[in-house]
Amino acid sequence: xxxxxxxxxxxxxxxxxxxxxxxxxxxxxxxxxxxxxxxxxxxxxxxxxxxxxxxxxxxxxxxxxxxxxxxxxxxxxxxxxxxxxxxxxxxxxxxxxxxxxxxxxxxxxxxxxx
Amino acid sequence: xxxxxxxxxxxxxxxxxxxxxxxxxxxxxxxxxxxxxxxxxxxxxxxxxxxxxxxxxxxxxxxxxxxxxxxxxxxxxxxxxxxxxxxxxxxxxxxxxxxxxxxxxxxxxxxxxxxxxxxx
Numbered sequence: 017x018x019x020x021x022x023x024x025x026x027x028x029x030x031x032x033x034x035x036x037x038x039x040x041x042x043x044x045x046x047x048x049x050x051x052x053x054x055x056x057x058x059x060x061x062x063x064x065x066x067x068x069x070x071x072x073x074x075x076x077x078x079x080x081x082x083x084x085x086x087x088x089x090x091x092x093x094x095x096x097x098x099x100x101x102x103x104x105x106x107x108x109x110x111x112x113x114x115x116x117x118x119x120x121x122x123x124x125x126x127x128x129x130x
Numbered sequence: 131x132x133x134x135x136x137x138x139x140x141x142x143x144x145x146x147x148x149x150x151x152x153x154x155x156x157x158x159x160x161x162x163x164x165x166x167x168x169x170x171x172x173x174x175x176x177x178x179x180x181x182x183x184x185x186x187x188x189x190x191x192x193x194x195x196x197x198x199x200x201x202x203x204x205x206x207x208x209x210x211x212x213x214x215x216x217x218x219x220x221x222x223x224x225x226x227x228x229x230x231x232x233x234x235x236x237x238x239x240x241x242x243x244x245x246x247x248x249x250x
Contacts, residue, residue: 124172124173
């Protein structure tokens with residue numbers, strides 16, 4: 017099925033370890049987003065890529081980096097994981113950053129940092 | 131700062147009863163409005179959206195929402211809920227930003243979520 021694919025679905029890291037969350041979409045969307053979801057706080061934007069070749073910080077970028085590898089793929093990297101980064105991470109895509117478009121979401125990555 | 135507030139963190143309701151999930155946003159300028167649903171251990175799915183035109187918007191699964199510009203609200207309603215409607219619901223707003231080329235609409239801002247629990 018067409019959509020947004022995230023890998024892995026689950027991950028446990030030790031404090032200080034690094035990892036990369038992968039996201040790919042097959043809808044030819046231009047814009048991609050990384051959110052984190054924490055109880056009672058809704059979804060908070062970490063980074064986004066309005067179009068291939070561009071990335072920008074969202075509300076909570078500290079401790080993260082991103083790469084827009086090509087139009088399909090947008091990865092999120094934790095260089096030195098901290099317990100505060102325990103969360104559910106969602107990738108989303110949209111036809112364009114501006115305009116009347118909603119987002120299509122992946123199924124999420126549940127990350128625990130111990 | 132632009133913000134989205136969902137007024138109830140949890141809403142318990144009995145099956146076949148009506149329900150309203152409330153959402154208010156901070157800005158009075160033009161916006162696009164969305165409601166998403168998240169079932170346990172899944173991603174978010176679009177329920178409905180308001181872009182322009184009629185203020186009453188119908189979505190999937192029998193849900194509807196009404197845009198009230200003066201109240202800056204976009205409340206979600208369903209006249210009769212089912213057990214299967216148990217999920218978390220998120221209101222999201224696309225606020226206007228002004229760039230050199232004129233008006234544009236950027237990223238979505240989400241509310242904190244409302245957990246709807248339908249009891250038999």
